[in-house]
Amino acid sequence: MRKEIEIAMTPKQAADPSGWKTAFAHVLRIQPGRIKYLNPLQRSVDARSSKVKVRMKAELFIDEQPIEVRKFIRKSYNDVSRKIPVIVVGAGPAGLFAALTLIENGMKPIIIERGKDVKARKFDIAQINREHIVNPDSNYCFGEGGAGTYSDGKLYTRSSKRGNISEILAMLVSHGAEEDILIDSHPHIGTDKLPAIIAALRQTILDAGGEIYFNKRISDILIQNGKVKGVEDKNGERFEAQAVILATGHSARDIYELLHSKGLALEAKSFALGVRAEHPQALIDSIQYRQSPRDIYLPAAPYSLVKQVEGRGVFSFCMCPGGIIVPAATESGQVVVNGMSNSRRNSPYANSGIVVQIDPSDIAYLSEYGPFAGLELQRRVEDACWRASGMNQSAPAQRISDFTRGVTSATLPECSYNPGIVPAPLHEILPPFVAGRLQEAFLQFDKMMKGYHTSEAVILGTESRTSSPIRIPRNADTLEHISVAGLFPCGEGAGYSGGIVSSAMDGVSCAQAVVKKYRK
Numbered sequence: 407m408r409k410e411i412e413i414a415m416t417p418k419q420a421a422d423p424s425g426w427k428t429a430f431a432h433v434l435r436i437q438p439g440r441i442k443y444l445n446p447l448q449r450s451v452d453a454r455s456s457k458v459k460v461r462m463k464a465e466l467f468i469d470e471q472p473i474e475v476r477k478f479i480r481k482s483y484n485d486v487s488r489k490i491p492v493i494v495v496g497a498g499p500a501g502l503f504a505a506l507t508l509i510e511n512g513m514k515p516i517i518i519e520r521g522k523d524v525k526a527r528k529f530d531i532a533q534i535n536r537e538h539i540v541n542p543d544s545n546y547c548f549g550e551g552g553a554g555t556y557s558d559g560k561l562y563t564r565s566s567k568r569g570n571i572s573e574i575l576a577m578l579v580s581h582g583a584e585e586d587i588l589i590d591s592h593p594h595i596g597t598d599k600l601p602a603i604i605a606a607l608r609q610t611i612l613d614a615g616g617e618i619y620f621n622k623r624i625s626d627i628l629i630q631n632g633k634v635k636g637v638e639d640k641n642g643e644r645f646e647a648q649a650v651i652l653a654t655g656h657s658a659r660d661i662y663e664l665l666h667s668k669g670l671a672l673e674a675k676s677f678a679l680g681v682r683a684e685h686p687q688a689l690i691d692s693i694q695y696r697q698s699p700r701d702i703y704l705p706a707a708p709y710s711l712v713k714q715v716e717g718r719g720v721f722s723f724c725m726c727p728g729g730i731i732v733p734a735a736t737e738s739g740q741v742v743v744n745g746m747s748n749s750r751r752n753s754p755y756a757n758s759g760i761v762v763q764i765d766p767s768d769i770a771y772l773s774e775y776g777p778f779a780g781l782e783l784q785r786r787v788e789d790a791c792w793r794a795s796g797m798n799q800s801a802p803a804q805r806i807s808d809f810t811r812g813v814t815s816a817t818l819p820e821c822s823y824n825p826g827i828v829p830a831p832l833h834e835i836l837p838p839f840v841a842g843r844l845q846e847a848f849l850q851f852d853k854m855m856k857g858y859h860t861s862e863a864v865i866l867g868t869e870s871r872t873s874s875p876i877r878i879p880r881n882a883d884t885l886e887h888i889s890v891a892g893l894f895p896c897g898e899g900a901g902y903s904g905g906i907v908s909s910a911m912d913g914v915s916c917a918q919a920v921v922k923k924y925r926k
C-alpha cells in the first residue's frame with residue numbers, strides 16, 4: 407500500500423533519517439518493519455506553537471516495495487561539438503542552465519564569461535575583503551557561476567509558474583548538492599558547497615562538447631539587418647552564431663550602455679534599495695523560537711518581514727541566518743553589500759537586506775537619464791556610501807536604534823563584514839524617500855518581532871543590487887529582443903528573474919526558445 411502522510415517530529419527526530427520510519431510507524435500505529443520504503447517529500451520548521459516542531463511529509467510504501475526509485479545521477483548527453491552553435495554570454499545560473507538545455511536538445515553552447523573560473527575567482531574575492539581592491543571582471547558578482555557562486559545559495563523562489571523548479575534542483579543534486587534541497591521548504595546550499603557544484607556543471611557542459619571561455623568581456627553585439635550575427639570581446643575577438651543568449655546579470659552596466667548606444671530598446675522597471683541589517687543570531691533565535699540558546703537540532707532561525715509604508719513595500723530580502731555580510735561592489739568607487747552563509751549556517755550573526763520598493767515614478771527627478779534613472783540612483787547611493795566609508799570597501803554603518811532616531815552612532819557593535827564598518831549617518835546618506843520609509847518600517851517590524859528594533863543591531867549601506875532597475879524588452883512568444891532577431895535577453899540582468907532558481911529557469915526557457923526557432 408502507498409500512503410502520503412505528514413507528521414510532526416521533534417527537531418532531534420527530524421535530524422536523524424534512521425529514525426524516520428519509527429516516527430511514521432508510531433503515528434500510523436504499525437510496526438516500523440512494515441514500512442518497506444520511505445520517500446521524504448517535504449520538511450519545514452513549525453515555530454508557531456510554544457514547542458518548535460519539524461513537519462515532515464513522506465510517501466510510504468507499506469508491506470510493498472515501490473516499482474521505481476528516482477535516482478539523481480548525472481545525465482549523459484550526446485556529443486554536440488559539431489552541432490549548431492549558440493552563444494551564451496555570461497556563466498551565471500541563467501547562462502549555465504541555458505547551456506545545459508541547449509545540450510539536452512542537441513545544440514552546442516559557446517559560453518563566454520568576463521570573469522575567471524570559480525577557483526581563480528576566490529583570490530579576487532579575498533582581495534576585496536583584505537586589500538579593498540575590486541577587480542571589475544572578477545568579484546562577488548562576476549566570474550564562473552555569476553552572482554550565484556559566492557552567494558548564499560538559498561533556492562527558494564515564488565516564480566513556480568515560470569518553469570520546473572524540481573528539475574533545476576534535481577540537476578543541482580546530480581552535480582553534488584545534498585538531496586535535502588529536494589524536501590526542505592526553504593532549500594539552501596551554502597557558499598562553501600557552491601563552487602564545487604558550479605565546477606561540476608562546467609564539466610558536464612565540456613564533456614558534452616560545449617565550449618566555455620573565461621576572461622573574455624563582451625563589448626559588442628554584432629547585428630546586421632535586424633539579425634544578430636555574433637559578439638565581440640574587448641580585445642576584438644569575434645564569435646559568430648545565429649543566436650545569442652544574453653545572460654549578463656544586473657550588475658553588467660556596460661551591457662545596458664552598449665545596447666543603448668546601438669539604439670536597442672531598454673525600459674525602466676521597479677527595483678528595491680536599502681540597507682543590510684545584522685542582529686546577533688541568538689536574539690533572532692530567541693524571538694522566533696522563544697528559546698535561548700536554541701535547540702541544537704534546530705537550524706539558525708530565519709525571518710521574513712514586510713510592511714507597507716506610505717504606499718511602498720519595505721521588506722526583508724535574501725535573509726541569511728548564521729551568515730555574514732559581504733562586499734558585492736563590481737568596481738572601485740562604490741560600496742555595495744549583500745549576504746551569504748555556509749551550509750551549516752553557524753556564524754553568530756543573522757543578516758538580511760531591508761529594502762524599499764522603488765517605482766520609476768519615485769525617481770522622476772532623474773528623468774533626464776531615461777531608462778537609466780534607476781541605475782543612476784543606485785550609482786549615487788553606492789558612491790555616497792563609498793565616500794562615507796573613507797573611499798574603500800569599509801561600509802558606512804549605524805545602530806538601528808540610532809538610525810530611527812536620526813543620530814550617528816558613537817560606537818558600533820561587532821559585525822561580520824570583513825572589510826570593516828565605520829559610523830556614518832545613513833539616515834542622511836540614503837535618499838529621504840528611502841530613509842524615511844526604512845525608519846518607520848524598523849519601528850513597525852519591532853511590533854511583528856519584539857526586540858528586532860534594538861541598539862544591538864547594525865545596518866550597513868547599501869543594499870542596492872536586489873534586482874535590475876532596467877528591463878531589456880523581449881517578445882513574449884519568441885523571447886527575442888523586440889527589435890533584434892536571434893538576440894535572447896535572459897535572466898536577472900534582462901529583468902525577467904530574481905534569484906538563482908528563477909534565473910536558471912529563465913535560462914531554460916530562453917534555450918528552449920532558441921531550440922524552437924533554429925533546430926528545424
Ligand SMILES: Cc1cc2nc3c(=O)[nH]c(=O)nc-3n(C[C@H](O)[C@H](O)[C@H](O)COP(=O)(O)OP(=O)(O)OC[C@H]3O[C@@H](n4cnc5c(N)ncnc54)[C@H](O)[C@@H]3O)c2cc1C
Pocket residue numbers: 495496497498499500501518519520521543546547548549550551552553554555556557558559560561562622623624625653654655656657658661724732734744745746896897898899903904905906907909910
Ligand atoms: C552575495 C550574494 C548572495 C546571494 N544570495 C542569493 C541566494 O541565497 N539565493 C538566490 O536565489 N539568489 C541569491 N543571490 C542573487 C543571485 O545570485 C542572482 O539572482 C543570480 O545569480 C542571477 O543569475 P543570472 O545568471 O541572471 O546573472 P548573474 O549570476 O549575475 O550572472 C551573470 C554573468 O554574466 C557575466 N557577464 C557580465 N557581463 C559580461 C560581459 N560583458 N561579457 C561576458 N560575461 C559577462 C558575469 O561575470 C556573470 O558571471 C545572491 C547574490 C549575491 C551577490
